[in-house]
Amino acid sequence: MVTKQSGQLEGLSEKIFLDRYAWKNADSNDTKVGDVVLVLTKDDPKFPAKEVGEVIARSGSEVTVRLRSGDLVQSSVEKLTLTVEKTPGEMWDRLAGAISAVEETTENQKLWQERFRYVLDDWKLVPGGRIAAGAGASEELTLFNCYVIPSPHDSRGGIMKTLSEMTEIMARGGGVGINLSSLRPRRAIVAGVNGSSSGAVSWGGLFSYTTGLIEQGGSRRGALMLMINDWHPDLLDFITVKQSMGQVTNANLSVCVSNDFMRAVKEDLDWELVFPDTKDPEYDGLWDGDLEKWRQRGGKVIPYKTVSAREVWHTIIESAWKSAEPGVVFMEYYNQMSNSWYFNPIICTNPCGEQGLPAWGVCNLSAINLSKFYDEANGDVAWDELSKVTRWSVRFLDNVIDATPYHFPENEQNQKRERRVGLGTMGLAELMIKLGIRYGDPESLVFLDKLYGFIARESYMASTEIAAEKGSFPAFEADKYVQSGFMRHMISEFPEVGEAVKKRGIRNVTVITQAPTGSTGTMVGTSTGIEPYFAFEYYRQSRLGYDKQLVPIAQSWKDANPGQELPDYYVTAMSLSAEDHIRVQAAIQRWVDSSISKTANCPGDFTVEETKRLYELAFELGCKGVTIYRDGSRDVQVLSTDKAEEKPAEDKSSVGAAAKSGEGNGAAEIGEANGAEAIGASVPAAASAEFAEAPVSLRAAEQVVDKAYKSRPQVLRGATYKVNTPFGMAYITINDLNGSPGEIFLNVGKAGSDVFAMAEALGRVCSLFLRYGDHGNKVKLLIKHLKGIGGSGAIGFGVNRVESIADAVAKALENHVQLDDAADGSGTAAVYADESAAVQQGTGGELVDEVAxxxxxxxxxxxxxxxxxxxxxxxxxxxxxxxxxxxxxxxxxxxx
Structure with missing residues (x-):
């Protein structure tokens, strides 16, 4: 939080400021006694920790640092981060000077330096991370958070060129979005080498792997978004790729969905997966991934496969339910709404999804801190002050376009042609608490419409005023510009905006973007983006370490009202329904010409069917995209409500919901060990929490287990379930102990096979788990964490679909518990003596390998x-x- 008297930060806020945004001294050898530094206290490649302290002694390259806690740490200068700036005020001075310097006259430079310093002061405007870190500090660092580069040319040289461009951007601090739809599908013929293609998804793996290397080598994690269009033959491979460990681990994934696809889902139609004819003489020169443009040119298109649209949709939903990916971007609708529809189509988004961009487009981001605009005297928004800061902030971002270094001429040409900016917000949840409005309630939707409509109007009017002074963006054509879906809506609500655009033009093709602001919002000490607070007390795992956070506005209320519950308008992400999240997103999306980074948080028991309804609701309400996070569905999370420091490194389980976090790079910070969900699922979070305080010695640990372990009686009764799995028919025996499942035996495959051995091991581990602790909760946890685990294939459809042996065990347990509940007071299911009496589950037929x-x-x-x-x-x-x-x-x- 900020200490207002000095402008100095404290706690995690100070760490984030010094690590990410303060102007660095490149040579830590300059460190001297008295310097405030950031010292690496835990040198771990995945879970490092840093602390702020003052150097109190130095001998050669060794220093002694007194931490803010008072502890002393011995370190080498190589493990220190030494900064030129120590306070936010020093940064604000730097930024105001650098961004105003592009004004044409000395008079204007002075005027706008004062105004920019005013909006920056006290964090009224919080610049995007790249602006904060680079403006006035480096001629090398880009001031743009993220980029979308053209889809790779479908050749080895084209793919390597894309890889080189991506690497260069990431090395300079930018995140990258790439649409893979230009690459030919798996097994497609490559005539030049007399072979076949490995497919678009495999090349995505290359981009992902390289991102991981940059993540390890730089001071800021690389961030990558990979997308594919809904017509591509590799669509299903792309959707499920993260269910195979190690293939794509350092990228976020989204599917670009068309209106026609959504109609096919609704009407239960077939869907054709297609790709251009690679033998077409113009393919090598003209194909760029835009299928509609290819067809309009008369290019030949080859059908590869016909699938059920609903089955594809179900696969997307199921995968998102399992691991929060892929997200969905309604790309056709996005382009219909886009102000650049007539000259620059949107092909992909940035890594957090809030900014859809054309090829060579960039994110130019900053956020108004809404928590600073509460008029306490009137109990209302300080509308006049918000208007002033909004208008001056649009100019700030427009100036960034001329202040940033450009490392690719294509970026400079595109950005100066359209002058795309993205002014967003943070602190919304804090402002609503101050106003006593409950986030997600119907009343809040009315308020949000008013608030964000106001910001949109002021932003657009400001852009027209800049255009009158400096000129419109070069691609501006008034008649076409006002025909975009967004402008038609804007003008219908605010006719004066339409008049201003026609009279003065407009400086920027888009003006508004709602980014996640995870790191900057945390630094400032307010709620991030448009999200509610994750929790009012939580733990944050990042590359700075593991930090406990208390939300100031909630803690202040508790201190003033000891022993009382917080009022109902103090809501958190997990206290809201998933539909509440989507309805808030839709209400704000009406006034956002770009898009929104928003996560619909869902409880752990949220079902696949509920996920499907949520995605379809987002489409119906006019959202441009949707991402959910189901509690516990990833193995590493930035935010959690349980204290479990370093636990992810040991058991990969976690508790709590993730929030999109990080300044344009946030989704990568959520923890991209995706594909390892099955490992995390094998040790449920609640189970690992029970052992969290166990003694460290093996003997003591064994004693803890012995006390809770329920020994097996000589006779147990239960049932055997026959379930068809991708590995063959499984016979799953579940025996009851004290009225609840107490042991599981698995028989799958031939004796001596690896499958047989692993199935036996799974049964033994499940049995051990079931006989330890509270049986009722254990069964539910076991079902929750085994259900839906997928492997290389699946069998069956609908409710009979079985993803793996683990999934089969979960389904058998569900059946067993249902039978147990229906038993006549015995608490035990009937014993099935032969196969004819056994409960049948699955498709009922024998598995036939479709390849063989x-x-x-x-x-x-x-x-x-x-x-x-x-x-x-x-x-x-x-x-x-x-x-x-x-x-x-x-x-x-x-x-x-």
Missing amino acids: APYLAAKGTAAITSRDLCPSCGSASLINVEGCKTCSNCGYSKCS
Whole structure:
């Protein structure tokens, strides 16, 4: 939080300021006694920690630092961050001078330096992270947070060119968005090398891997958004890629969805996956990923596969439910609303999703801190002050376009042609608490419409005033500009804006963007972006360490009202329904010409069907995109409500919901160990929490377990369930202990196979888990964390769909608990003595490997009933063919 008397920050706020935004002294050897520094106290590549302190002694390269806590730390100068600026006031002076310097006259430079210093003071305007770090401090650092670069040219040289451009941007502090739809699908012929393509998704893996290298080497994490269009033949591979560990771990994923696709979902129509004919003579020269433009030119399109639109939609929803990805961007609708519709189509978004951009487009971001605009005397918004700060802030961002260094001429040409800016907000939740308005209630939607309509009007009027002075953006065509979906809405509500645009023109193609502001909002000590507070007391894991946070506005109320509950308008992300989140997003989206970074937080027991309804509600309400986060669905989270320092490094489980965090780079900070969900799920969060305070010695730990472990009686009764899985038919025996499941036996595959061994291991671990602690909660937790785990394939449809052996266990447990509830007071399900009495689950048929089936038919071999894991490719494709174990996926054979 800010100490108003001095402008000095404290706690995590000071750490963030010194680490990310204060002007750095590049040579830590300049450190001297008395310097305030940031010292690395825990040198861990994934979970480091830094603290603020003062140097009290130096001997050679070794220093002694007294931390703010009073503790002394010995360190080398190499582990120090030494800054030129120590207070926000010094940064505000630098920024005001640098951004006003592009004004043409000395008089204007002085005028706008004073005005910019006014809006920056006391954090009324919080600049985007790149502006704060780079303006006036470096000729190398870009002032733009994020970029979208053109879809890769479909060639090795084109892909490497994209990789080089991405690397250069990230090395200078920018995040990158790439649409992969220009790349030919997996197994498509590559005539030049007489081979076949590895597909768009595999090249996405290359971009992701490189992002991870930059993350390790720089002072700021790389951030990458990968997108694919809904017509691409690799669509399903893209949707499910994070269910395979290690393929795409350092990127956020979103699917670009068209209006036609959503109509096909609604009407249960087939959907065709297509790609241009790569043999077309103009393919190499003209294909850029825009399918509609290709068709308009008369280019040939090849159908690859026809799928059910609803099945594809279900796969998107299910994957988002499992791991919060992929997100969905309603890209056709986005372009219909876009002010640049007539000259510069939107092809992708930045990594956090709030800024849709054309090729070579950039994010130019800052946020008005709404918490500073509460008129306490009148109990209302300080509208006049908000108007002034909004108008001056638009000029601030417009000047950034001329103040930033450009490292690619294409970026400079595009940005100066359209002059895209994105003024957003933070502190909304704090302002609403001050006003006594409950975030998400119907009353709040009326207020949000008024507030953001006001900001939109003031922003657009300011842009027209700048245009009258300096000229409109070069691509401006008044008649076409006002035909965009957004401008038609704006003019219908505020006719004066339409008149001003026609009379004066407009300086910027877009003006408003709602970014996440995770790091800057945390530094300032207010709520981030348009989000509610995550919690009023929480823990934050970042590359600065593990920090406990108390929300000042809530803590102040508690201090003034000891022993009382907070009023109901003190809401948090998890106390709201997911629909509340979406309705707030939609209310604000009406007044945002770009887009919004917003996460709909959902409880852990939120279902796939509920997720589907949420995504469809977002489309119906006019949102341009949607992302959910289901509590516990990722293995590493920035924010949590339980104290569990360093726990992610040990058991990869977590409690609490993630918030999109970080200045344009936030989603990467959520924890991109995606694809490892199954590992985290195997140790439920509540279970690991129970062991969190256990003694560290093995003997003591064993004693803790012994006290809680329930030994097995000589006889247990239960039921056996027959479930078809991707590995063959599974027989799952569940026996009850004291009226609740107490042990599980799994029989899958042939004895001696790897699948058989792993199934047996899973059964043993589940049994151990069930016989420890509170049985009722344990069963629910086990179902929750096993259900939906996916592998390389699935079998069945709808409610009968089985993703894996673990998923089969969850479904059998669900059935068992239901039967147990229906038993006549015995508390135990009936014993099934034979298969005819057993509960049938799954498709009921035997599994046939779809890859190997044609080969087996030709050989006259019987259908496969089980498979083993291939030691070469890792897929569950090892089958017995003519007496030898052979992989139907990669061709590996144990006999060759």
